[in-house]
Amino acid sequence: xxxxxxxxxxxxxxxxxxxxxxxxxVDRRLNALKKGxxxxxxxxxxxxxxxxxxxxxxAALERATSQSGDVLETRVAEARKLADELRLITGExxxxxxxxxxxxxxxxxxxxxxxxxPEGAGSRVINDLKDVR
Numbered sequence: 001x002x003x004x005x006x007x008x009x010x011x012x013x014x015x016x017x018x019x020x021x022x023x024x025x026v027d028r029r030l031n032a033l034k035k036g037x038x039x040x041x042x043x044x045x046x047x048x049x050x051x052x053x054x055x056x057x058x059a060a061l062e063r064a065t066s067q068s069g070d071v072l073e074t075r076v077a078e079a080r081k082l083a084d085e086l087r088l089i090t091g092e093x094x095x096x097x098x099x100x101x102x103x104x105x106x107x108x109x110x111x112x113x114x115x116x117x118p119e120g121a122g123s124r125v126i127n128d129l130k131d132v133r
Contacts, residue, residue: 100132 097132
């Protein structure tokens with residue numbers, strides 16, 4: 001073997017050693033990246049689960065809001081009906097009280113509520129009912 005061949009083979013051996021060291025370093029970096037990727041993967045899975053729970057909570061909240069709105073609408077409609085009925089009843093009571101007060105004069109010894117309470121004894125209905133009695 002000649003000296004040039006020996007130098008050439010030594011150079012190739014040195015390059016092979018450098019290549020082995022580089023492969024070893026690349027392998028270490030790939031393993032570290034793989035371990036880090038596992039952490040990222042578990043974080044993504046946890047994020048997906050949290051997103052699914054949030055969607056389910058929002059859907060439940062929307063259902064509850066819809067149901068509460070329906071109940072509230074029903075109650076408001078019922079309250080309006082009762083208010084209308086109460087207006088009719090009080091109107092009828094006013095008419096009957098007016099009718100009764102106009103039919104009958106107060107007793108001779110009896111004073112009107114407006115005489116007892118000059119500043120006002122309340123509504124007209126109360127005065128009329130007291131006069132009728």
